[in-house]
Amino acid sequence: MTDSLPLADIPEDPDDLTVQEPRLWRDALWTARVIKNEDDDGWAVSMTRQGEAEPALTGPWTMGRDKKNPKPLDAPAFHTLVKTASEVLRRHEQQLHAQLNKHVNVGAGSERIRVSLQIVPDEDNPYAMLTAHDEAGVQVGEARVAPTFKLTGTSAESWIEAGYPARPR
Incomplete structure (x- = not known):
């Protein structure tokens, strides 16, 4: 059995x-x-x-x-x-x-831009993506940044005023 x-x-x-x-x-x-x-x-x-x-x-x-x-x-x-x-x-x-995900809103009314920072915690090569969207949700800018990038209202405004460069300051 x-x-x-x-x-x-x-x-x-x-x-x-x-x-x-x-x-x-x-x-x-x-x-x-x-x-x-x-x-x-x-x-x-x-x-x-x-x-x-x-x-x-x-x-x-x-x-x-x-x-x-x-x-x-x-x-x-x-x-x-x-x-x-x-x-x-x-x-x-x-x-x-x-x-890993932060955002700030910059501007007023129809000029309002939402800037988001999404950190990608890759073990070998961590980075972050900075994106900007207008009021309608259309992406108006994108840049790859260091994962240590500090997203603040001031840093978002500087990036927007510079024309959304690929390498923000």
Whole structure:
């Protein structure tokens, strides 16, 4: 007798196996693992998104009734942890987007120009793209600049007044 599953019961993706154990829960996207907290006598839980090397979230975990072992993971706790870890990642992505994308508006009325700076964090050759769009959304200027370029109202005005040169000052 073998321990193998019948062909009809084998999932298409072997990594997509759901696990629901007291200290380990996994679904198609997340793994929750209850671990011994090395800093004290307590326990911690880590949430790792599938395919990622590092956990997105690690935090304290509740002790069980015996005050020695951790409280077992269950469905409500797992879903709360997934929601919290997803929010942590979303905030991180929003912060990164804000760091890499900036814009200023220059002028007034129909002469209003929106100047944007988008940093491309390439490991070997990082750079940034400076673009200008008029009120109608038509691109009126573009330049490749250093990723350290400081976009301010003054630097945008200078670039516009110089006629959108490929190498802004």
